[in-house]
Amino acid sequence: MEKRTNKYKLKLELLSTTRVDDTIYPPIELEFDNHDNIFIIAERMKNRNLFQTENQATEFAIGLKMFSEVMLKNRDNALFSDFRPAFSDFMKKLKSTPIENKKD
Template identity: 60%
Template sequence: MTKKANRYKLRLELLELLKAEENTYKPIELEFGNHDNIFKIVERLKAKNQFKSEQDSVEFAIGLKLFSEVMLKNKDNELFKEFRPHFGELMKKIKSSE
């Protein structure tokens, strides 16, 4: 049996709140799949220097891949109907600059 996606684990932990309030949030840890090698995408974006910092490149790559995979899995969702063509154009622009 062939695998359908690369498997990843992500942990989100609140380090500091903008406003003074008690941090009662527990870290969120999730495992997810993605058909792309996200580490390779991060490295390519970092090498391009398209953003103000390498950190911005990493955040963009991870956010984009998480978002796009959810959108693919929910392609019939009305929420994405108007946005899908614009997202396709964005992906073409990103891929053409590689």
């Protein structure tokens, strides 16, 4: 039985750089799947008000979900063995952070 996942497409473009070189990097575009709805998680992160801006909350949500999904798919990889317990504690702490009701 095939697991159900959400499919996403991400495009990353360099808009400006602090470097002096004139290298033009083509955009990176990739498709990936994740067992969670990243849009819902991004909204929840915004509502937790943990970061300076909503944009940072969205960046965090996308990065965290992409990283954790790769770690999950590679659970036997020794690279993650020392990190996995700390990540589990981190996720428990994050999930226990209250979601605030936004005031319009």
